[in-house]
Amino acid sequence: MYAAAQARQQSVEQAEQLAKAQVSGPHLVATYKAGREIYAEGDLNDKCYQVSTGAVRVYRLLSDGRRQVVSFHLPGEMFGFEAGTDHSFFAEAITDTTLAVFGRRHMQERSRDLLALALAGMARAQQHLLVIGRQCAVERIAAFLVDLCERQGGGRLLRLPMSRQDIADYLGLTIETVSRVMTKLKARSVIALRDARTVDIMRLDALRSLCC
Amino acid sequence: MYAAAQARQQSVEQAEQLAKAQVSGPHLVATYKAGREIYAEGDLNDKCYQVSTGAVRVYRLLSDGRRQVVSFHLPGEMFGFEAGTDHSFFAEAITDTTLAVFGRRHMQERSRDLLALALAGMARAQQHLLVIGRQCAVERIAAFLVDLCERQGGGRLLRLPMSRQDIADYLGLTIETVSRVMTKLKARSVIALRDARTVDIMRLDALRSLCC
DNA sequence: CGCTAATTTGACGCTAGTCAAGCCATGTGG
DNA sequence: CCACATGGCTTGACTAGCGTCAAATTAGCG
Incomplete structure (x- = not known):
């Protein structure tokens, strides 16, 4: 059997957690216990994240529970930017994790860096395609x-x-x-x-x- | 057996072809016969392309000839932007193809659009990962x-x-x-x-x- | 019209999936 | 302190889906 995603119902606690961090300026900190959801498919996509400590998985699910993890993120690495206003993926803390959170304003100011990150993300996904496909x-x-x-x-x-x-x-x-x-x-x-x-x-x- | 890439030695003719188009300003046109290389792994990555007519495949090779096609591009679609100064992929015309070619200057002016394209490309690759992986x-x-x-x-x-x-x-x-x-x-x-x-x-x- | 490449079909084998049991480390309660 | 449960990992036996090899058929083209 494929792993179905668990840990979906904790969004409330996280909302509090993020609210506490008051996302608006750059570089706020959020912490997540192992297995906690960082964002879900359908959530508003208006932040991006950098791992400080811990590790993160980003994945997608099929309706029957099959799961494809598209990326892991280790300390120092950025994640969370996607096309569209809503997330199409889930992100979860693998171990206890602390993240630096960047809000919309920060992303607009740094759209040049973001381009480089997006291109790197595309390259990573395409390299991954070769591995899985062939x-x-x-x-x-x-x-x-x-x-x-x-x-x-x-x-x-x-x-x-x-x-x-x-x-x-x-x-x-x-x-x-x-x-x-x-x-x-x-x-x-x-x-x-x-x-x-x-x-x-x-x-x-x-x-x-x-x-x- | 997997398909090895053929059609590698025609780069000279294409160089002429592109030279003829005098790439520098926006929206120059280049035409490629079926099977011709548009760019190769290692080529300088300083342009991007929009398909006018025809179709394009972008792919990568393993040393033993196994090939992974990462994307097809149909009329209206953009391709050719990658991370890094050099291409890590090959692009070839599938059928007889005409392309609009955009040079470095044009890309810098439109880095905002390019971000959207890069994010879309990443989303596409990640969706593709789910299909191939699961x-x-x-x-x-x-x-x-x-x-x-x-x-x-x-x-x-x-x-x-x-x-x-x-x-x-x-x-x-x-x-x-x-x-x-x-x-x-x-x-x-x-x-x-x-x-x-x-x-x-x-x-x-x-x-x-x-x-x- | 005949040559060549592309596609389809068939027979068979192998890689990775499925199902099931066992192992090991960790934690919990008696 | 031990019995026992729990979850993650490993191992084994068996199977199925897809790959390999080979041949037949069709399509495209000079």
Whole structure:
């Protein structure tokens, strides 16, 4: 089964949370507990966000509950800008998360930066398309690990904030396949697993060559 | 086998073609024969384009020749803007095509419009991710046909400028699967095929419900 | 009219999905 | 402190959908 989105009914608390932050000027702070919704499909799209600590998933659902995670966002990364006045995606905190929130005014002042961000977002999505459309399970996982490794600064020790289900829904696979590929990579000593969420990259070159 | 990109060596002729058009001000016209390259990976990214007549495919290649078509562009649609100073994609004319070409100056003047285009492009890529990541072959084809139908104005008669290979590489499938799904949809009288490139949408509602 | 490329169809195999059970770490209450 | 529940992850057995390979058919074009 695919993961259906849970955690939909907490919007009230968040509304309070945001209200407390009084969004209007630049750089206000909001905090979210693990699993909490940041925005939902249909919500007004008038802010954007930068992760300070924690991690965020942005995803879309099909009516039968199938989920596609379109992006993860780590500390330092921006998200939340979309075409249209309403969001077409959901965003949730994966772990406990703090965000810098930018309001409409700030976005208008910085539309030049926003263009660069939008272009980068498009490039990221299109790269992701290649991975999902034309690579097999091992290649997808390899690409995912390499990408995450680079975004965390290139260190060999990788902390995964997201669950196997999140990874599966990001890569168009199932948790079982993600798990099996991980153990296969472990067996080949390409990676080592301290625990399920902590990956040691043993042979980055091998991972890279798997991405094609 | 996946389609390797052919048609790489004609860049010289095109350089002439573009030179002839003297790109500098807004709205210059360029024409391309079917299969000709408009830009390649690594080319300088300093123009953008609007299709006047014909159709364009934008794609990326893996080193072993696997190809992912990230977008098709029909008359009226813009393409060619990317992050970075160089292109990371290839663009080719599918059929004989004429384009309006906009130079760097024009793009700077209209960075506000460009933002909207970039956001739309990102949305399109992310929608495409959901289709490829989480839908089965029939659903992908249905989504593709509905999308194309809407972009051609909603008429029930659909002319496909692209080959089965292009469709396969767009949807992350093989030509054989595309062909089989088409015949299955024909058997169910959801569509009719005048010829391979001309589709009659018989039951648009049925197609839509297949997309979820 | 014949050549070539594109598309369709068929037979078969493999990758990844499904279903189910087991494992492991964590937390809770007796 | 232990029994037990819980949720996330792993593993195994089996299956289905799509890919591969090959051949037939059709369409396009000089």
